[in-house]
Each structure stands twice: as structure tokens, then as C-alpha cells.
Amino acid sequence: MNKLNGRLGVVIIGRNEGARLMRCLESIPQDTPIVYVDSGSSDNSVANAVSHGAIVEALDTQLPFTAARARNLGWKKLLSAFNDLEYIQFIDGDCYFDDHWFSAAKPFLDGNKNYAVCCGRRQEIYRSASVYNTLCDIEWNTPCGDAKSCGGDALIRVSALMRVNGYLDHLIAGEEPEMCIRLRREGFYIRRIDCAMTWHDAAINHFSQWWQRSVRCGFAYANGVALHGFLPEKHWLKETARALFWGALLPCIIAALTLLDVRSLWLLSVYPLLMLKIFLGASSIKDVKLQWSFFMVVSKFSECYGILKYLIGRVFRRTSRIIEYK
Numbered sequence: 001m002n003k004l005n006g007r008l009g010v011v012i013i014g015r016n017e018g019a020r021l022m023r024c025l026e027s028i029p030q031d032t033p034i035v036y037v038d039s040g041s042s043d044n045s046v047a048n049a050v051s052h053g054a055i056v057e058a059l060d061t062q063l064p065f066t067a068a069r070a071r072n073l074g075w076k077k078l079l080s081a082f083n084d085l086e087y088i089q090f091i092d093g094d095c096y097f098d099d100h101w102f103s104a105a106k107p108f109l110d111g112n113k114n115y116a117v118c119c120g121r122r123q124e125i126y127r128s129a130s131v132y133n134t135l136c137d138i139e140w141n142t143p144c145g146d147a148k149s150c151g152g153d154a155l156i157r158v159s160a161l162m163r164v165n166g167y168l169d170h171l172i173a174g175e176e177p178e179m180c181i182r183l184r185r186e187g188f189y190i191r192r193i194d195c196a197m198t199w200h201d202a203a204i205n206h207f208s209q210w211w212q213r214s215v216r217c218g219f220a221y222a223n224g225v226a227l228h229g230f231l232p233e234k235h236w237l238k239e240t241a242r243a244l245f246w247g248a249l250l251p252c253i254i255a256a257l258t259l260l261d262v263r264s265l266w267l268l269s270v271y272p273l274l275m276l277k278i279f280l281g282a283s284s285i286k287d288v289k290l291q292w293s294f295f296m297v298v299s300k301f302s303e304c305y306g307i308l309k310y311l312i313g314r315v316f317r318r319t320s321r322i323i324e325y326k
Contacts, residue, residue: 011074014093116160116188120197174220218306247304
């Protein structure tokens with residue numbers, strides 16, 4: 001990669017990423033300051049990062065792991081070593097940068113001082129390897145323009161990041177949208193530009209992995225509602241209510257009615273009808289409309305499970321643990 005002009009550093013987080021981490025490191029422009037935060041790798045990730053010139057920080061594994069903790073450790077270490085940085089690019093170790101990303105993103109933030117975050121299109125490397133990878137690729141394709149939030153890969157203005165003190169350490173999922181709420185409250189904006197940003201390797205080959213990822217999504221919904229679920233944000237309130245209705249309330253109603261009259265089982269037909277509605281509305285998805293609509297219905301149950309997992313943890317005051325899918 002060519003050198004990148006300007007005060008910009010990169011924070012990578014990962015664990016046991018192997019060749020994917022090397023690909024990530026090699027995609028970063030020459031002489032760019034890098035901090036790699038490792039979360040207990042047992043492979044050669046740390047050695048590879050050191051050999052590439054990255055500063056390596058080991059996350060304390062005695063405390064519950066979260067990506068938010070890792071990112072906070074990373075950007076604070078980066079600024080302690082390079083205190084004149086203007087932007088920090090965050091990336092997960094299972095991704096690598098598109099060649100055109102920095103030449104598009106940095107000029108945007110240079111010319112728009114009221115924007116705290118610039119993000120682009122994350123795409124799946126092996127989109128066709130499984131239906132689950134394809135679903136992830138569709139999920140990443142959010143609209144361009146001003147946005148409410150970003151994902152884990154994003155270029156962030158240092159002054160804005162410091163203003164809100166980064167991510168909330170304890171969040172096991174959904175930490176980026178939560179931070180973006182606080183950034184917007186400070187008067188900053190988030191922009192998704194029409195440019196390829198990173199290439200991601202979801203490596204989801206089994207239904208159980210997809211299910212766990214969806215459970216984590218539901219957990220994030222519930223936690224988001226607990227933090228910002230009411231006026232003015234209503235953060236993830238609709239998504240949480242929808243998952244609870246389709247994943248818990250309606251099945252309970254159908255089960256209760258069926259105990260009174262077995263003919264009430266016909267009410268289960270609302271799920272195929274919901275699937276049909278999603279199928280007909282997925283006009284922008286051409287190749288996997290049927291799979292998309294099917295998994296969107298099934299996800300109501302896994303997300304509901306994640307919501308209930310969060311609520312039970314709150315009731316019994318259990319420490320939240322990261323929900324991993326690979």
C-alpha cells in the first residue's frame with residue numbers, strides 16, 4: 001500500500017485471526033501508526049502484529065471480554081504514543097481495507113468538520129460460501145448518506161471520540177450505535193459514503209453460528225432500549241417490541257388458545273404470511289429473497305431469546321458475557 005498523508009492511525013481488535021490478521025495488516029498504508037489489541041490469542045496473531053510494526057496491547061482476560069473494551073484500550077494506547085492524530089480508523093481483525101477507502105474517507109472528514117464518523121460499504125469476501133455469509137453481506141448494505149450509526153469498521157474524528165470518551169466498556173454488543181447516539185447529542189453527524197470500505201470474513205457455515213449471532217443481536221436490542229429506548233431516541237424500541245411479539249407473545253397466545261380448541265393451530269399460518277410479506281418487500285434482493293424472508297422470520301425467535309437472556313441477567317444481576325458465533 002502507498003503511504004497515507006495526514007495524522008491518521010488504525011486500531012485493530014482480534015483473537016486467533018491467523019492469516020486474516022496478516023491480510024488486515026497488509027492492507028493498511030505504509031507508516032500508518034497501528035495498535036493491535038489481542039484478546040487472548042493462542043495462535044501467532046501477536047507475533048504477526050509485532051513483525052508488521054504494530055503496537056500490541058493484551059486485553060485483560062480476567063475481566064469479561066467486550067469489543068468495546070478492546071477498542072477503548074486501543075485508541076487510548078494509540079493516542080498516548082501518537083498524540084497528534086486527528087483520525088482513528090477502527091477495524092476488526094477478520095477484515096481488510098479496500099484500496100480506495102482512505103483516499104475517499106479522510107478527505108470527507110477533512111472537509112466536513114461537523115462530522116465525527118465516516119463509514120462505507122463492508123462486504124463479505126466469501127459471499128457465496130454459505131447462505132449465512134450472503135445474509136451478512138445484505139445486512140452490511142445500508143443506505144448511503146447521513147446515518148444514525150456506524151458499525152465496528154469506521155473512521156472517527158479523535159476530538160469527537162474524546163468528547164464522549166469512546167465506547168461503553170460493558171456493552172457486549174451494539175456498542176457502536178450507542179456511542180453514535182452520544183456523538184449526535186454533542187452535535188456531530190455520521191456519514192456513510194458510497195465507497196467500498198472493508199472486506200469481511202464472516203465464516204458462518206452452520207445454522208448454530210447464525211443463531212448465536214442473531215441471539216447477540218436481540219441482546220443488543222434489549223440493552224439499547226435500557227440505555228436509550230425512550231424519547232427522544234427510542235433506540236431499538238421497535239425492533240425489541242417486534243421480536244418479543246413474534247417470538248414470545250404470539251406463540252404464547254396461540255398455545256393458550258390451542259389448549260382450549262385445537263383448531264386454533266391455524267393461527268400459526270401468520271408466520272408463513274409474515275414470510276410472504278417480507279419476500280414481496282425485498283425488491284432489492286434478487287438471488288436469495290426466499291432465504292432472506294425465511295431467516296428474517298426465524299430471527300424473531302433467536303432475537304427474542306437474546307432479549308430474554310438480557311432481561312434474566314438484569315433480574316438476577318448476572319455479569320454479561322460475550323455471545324460468540326465463531
